[in-house]
Amino acid sequence: MKTLELKLKEILEVDEIDNSDILEDFDEWDSLTILTIIATVDSEYGIQIDSNDLDKATTIGELYSLIESKLK
Amino acid sequence: MKYVFANKRITGILSILPPNEVKFEDEIDNYNFSRKQSLKLSKIMGFGTRRIADEDTTISDLCIYGLRYLFENNLLKKDSIDALILVTQTPDHFLPPTSNIISGKLKLSEEVLCLDINQGCAGYEIGLLQAYLLLDQPNVNKVVLLNADVLSRKVSKNDRNSRPLVGDGASVTIIEQDKSAKELNVYVKMNGESAFAIQVPAGGFRLPSSPLTSVLEKDNSGNERSLDNLVMKGDAVFNFVQNKIPEMIDYIFKDLAISDEDIDYYLFHQPNKFMLEKLAEKMKIAFDKMPNNIVGKYGNGSGITVPLNICENLNLKLKKKSLNVILGGFGVGLTWSMIVCQLTDLKFCKIINYQKL
Numbered sequence: 294m295k296t297l298e299l300k301l302k303e304i305l306e307v308d309e310i311d312n313s314d315i316l317e318d319f320d321e322w323d324s325l326t327i328l329t330i331i332a333t334v335d336s337e338y339g340i341q342i343d344s345n346d347l348d349k350a351t352t353i354g355e356l357y358s359l360i361e362s363k364l365k
Numbered sequence: 366m367k368y369v370f371a372n373k374r375i376t377g378i379l380s381i382l383p384p385n386e387v388k389f390e391d392e393i394d395n396y397n398f399s400r401k402q403s404l405k406l407s408k409i410m411g412f413g414t415r416r417i418a419d420e421d422t423t424i425s426d427l428c429i430y431g432l433r434y435l436f437e438n439n440l441l442k443k444d445s446i447d448a449l450i451l452v453t454q455t456p457d458h459f460l461p462p463t464s465n466i467i468s469g470k471l472k473l474s475e476e477v478l479c480l481d482i483n484q485g486c487a488g489y490e491i492g493l494l495q496a497y498l499l500l501d502q503p504n505v506n507k508v509v510l511l512n513a514d515v516l517s518r519k520v521s522k523n524d525r526n527s528r529p530l531v532g533d534g535a536s537v538t539i540i541e542q543d544k545s546a547k548e549l550n551v552y553v554k555m556n557g558e559s560a561f562a563i564q565v566p567a568g569g570f571r572l573p574s575s576p577l578t579s580v581l582e583k584d585n586s587g588n589e590r591s592l593d594n595l596v597m598k599g600d601a602v603f604n605f606v607q608n609k610i611p612e613m614i615d616y617i618f619k620d621l622a623i624s625d626e627d628i629d630y631y632l633f634h635q636p637n638k639f640m641l642e643k644l645a646e647k648m649k650i651a652f653d654k655m656p657n658n659i660v661g662k663y664g665n666g667s668g669i670t671v672p673l674n675i676c677e678n679l680n681l682k683l684k685k686k687s688l689n690v691i692l693g694g695f696g697v698g699l700t701w702s703m704i705v706c707q708l709t710d711l712k713f714c715k716i717i718n719y720q721k722l
Contacts, residue, residue, distance in 0.1 A: 323398070324526070324586040324599075325406050331600055332607075332643050341604045 294357055300333050301353070312354030316347075334360055367552050367620070370497045374546035377440060377539040377712040380673045381431040382663060383418040384718045389529050396525035397587035406525065411638025411657070415532035415664025417517045422719070423457045424513035425466050427535035430719050432471055432509070440713050441509075441539060443471065448478040448499050451511040452488035452668050454697065455519070456481060464511070485563070486634045486696025487553075488512050488668025489538075490704050493692070494551050496540040510538040512668035519565050521581065521590035527597055530637050532664015535719075536672035539712070546707075550621060552613060553702040562601045563697045567592035602696070606640060609701050610693065611648045617691070617703060630679065631655040633693040635670045668694070673716065680714045 302310055304326055305319045316322055327344055334342055340363045350356045389412040393403045406412070418427070428451070435441035451464040458466075464479035478499070484491045489512055496508040513535035520528045567578035578592035590596055610633075618624055631654055635641055641657045656678040659670050666673065671692050675683075682688065687709035695701040 323402055325402065325409065328600060328603065328639075329409070331603060332639070335604070335607050336643065336646060341608060343604060344600045 294360075296337060297333075297357070297360070300337070301330070304329050304333065310353050312352060312357070314353045315351060316353065316356065317351075330356075338364060340364060366554075367550065368494060368497070370501070370549040370551070372542055372544055372546055373497055373500045373540060373549065374543050374706070375493075375538055375708065375711065376541050376543070377435075377537075378672045378675055378714050379431050379435060379440075379537045380669065380676045380716040381427050381434075381535045381537070381719050382416045382716060383422060383427070383533050384720070385417050385419065386414045387417050388414050392522070392529065395522045395528070397523070397583075397589070398525055403525070407529065409639050410530065411661040412529045413661035415517075415530070415660075416534055416666075417664075418515045418533040418719075419721075420518070422515065422721070424451075424453050424455055424515055424535060425457050425463050425470070426721075427515075427719050428467050428511045428513050428537070429470055430722070431535055431537045431717070432467070434717060435537065435713070436471075444474065445507050446473060446477055446509050447505045448480065448496070448508045449473065449511065450480045450482065450492050450495050450499075450508060451513065452482045452484050452492040453513050454483060454485050454667060455513075455515045467511070484697065484700065485514075485667045486636065486665075486670070487694030487698065487700040487702045489634075489671040490551065490692055490694045490702035491553070491700065492668065493538070493540065493704060494553065494702070497549065497551065500540065500542060507539065507541040510540060512536045512538070512672060514667045514669065516595065516667060517664075519593070519595045521588070521594040523581065523589035524594065526586070526588050526599055527595055530660055530665045531595070532660075532666045534663065534666040534669050534673065536669045536676075538672055550617070550705045551702070552617060552704075553700070554609070554613065555701075556699045559601070559605065559699045562598045562605070562699055563595070565593070565595050602636070602699075603640060603643075605699055606636070606644060606695050607647055610644055610695060613701060613703055614648055614691070617705060621705060623705075625650060627689060628654070628691055629688040630690045631693060632671050632674050632690050634695055635659045635674065636665055636696070667696070675708065676714050676716045679708070683708060683711055683714060
């Protein structure tokens with residue numbers, strides 16, 4: 294998840310992220326960011342998540358869990 | 366399904382664009398997005414300018430203008446046409462078929478078969494498939510394929526999801542018998558379970574347009590649209606394309622025992638710059654083999670992006686040599702389709718501006 298962490302920091306335009314950070318609280322959190330995350334997860338891990346999946350994740354930690362659950 | 370054809374090929378392509386050019390920047394204030402967000406959006410998606418038809422210009426106007434241009438410049442003989450296939454999502458009327466209206470206005474022969482097909486972003490490939498099927502008949506020598514849409518009128522001004530990418534226009538493609546033509550392979554798949562991923566909810570017989578269907582409502586992302594407007598599940602469509610297109614290309618390479626080296630160009634439908642770049646990355650195809658400059662210059666005009674792409678990018682190259690290409694479309698239906706063929710010796714391959722007569 295290290296690469297993903299780097300990518301997320303880049304997408305969200307922040308220096309640090311923590312598992313407890315609330316996704317909606319990021320200034321950059323909008324529909325474009327969501328699409329960029331969907332595309333990044335597809336190109337990095339070859340798995341597909343959609344905005345319904347993302348709606349269920351509230352925090353960075355939950356986003357990681359969502360991706361891990363799809364990887365299995 | 367795979368379809369195989371011989372002895373037929375595309376012999377000319379003309380694109381007809383409305384002259385009105387709209388800039389993305391001029392519409393930023395319509396969207397529920399900050400200026401910074403909008404600029405980021407336009408950079409990633411590749412939004413620039415797009416061509417939009419006037420309120421009173423319909424697809425038959427664009428098609429008739431293009432066909433008259435070909436008649437007047439001796440590029441197409443009126444009495445050589447055996448069939449007129451029109452692929453559109455924005456017909457002039459529910460009935461009669463718009464292809465019949467076009468045939469009538471141009472005084473084409475009663476022998477000419479007129480056929481409207483309702484298809485969108487894969488409309489070029491589906492139209493070509495229909496043309497090839499007709500050309501398998503011994504009496505059919507020349508088919509005119511029209512692709513035309515004025516979908517911008519169905520997109521809400523306050524919908525940054527679809528508005529900044531949709532453009533209008535038409536194209537005329539001539540397909541004819543040619544004994545020296547190379548074999549053609551057409552691949553088509555459809556998934557009706559996802560039919561509503563791209564739709565206009567109201568205006569048909571299931572839900573006729575009414576004052577209620579024209580009321581704008583805000584979605585979760587702050588976009589406003591009514592039931593009369595086009596609505597697209599962007600993420601579902603993105604995943605569909607990233608999933609199904611590489612799968613189909615892999616299948617085609619195996620099926621025809623070819624590889625990326627055998628293909629000069631991938632002439633794919635262009636939904637937006639982002640989607641095509643991600644697709645090229647995923648399939649490890651060089652960006653310069655998959656031209657991606659149509660949406661930012663003219664907008665995404667559904668079925669016309671592929672012929673427009675050929676006119677814009679390959680006109681000069683085709684004058685010098687033949688090109689082995691894969692034409693690809695994906696979208697409404699959901700439909701995805703690829704045609705592996707050779708483009709060669711086009712009698713015409715150009716873009717003209719529509720003028721009101």
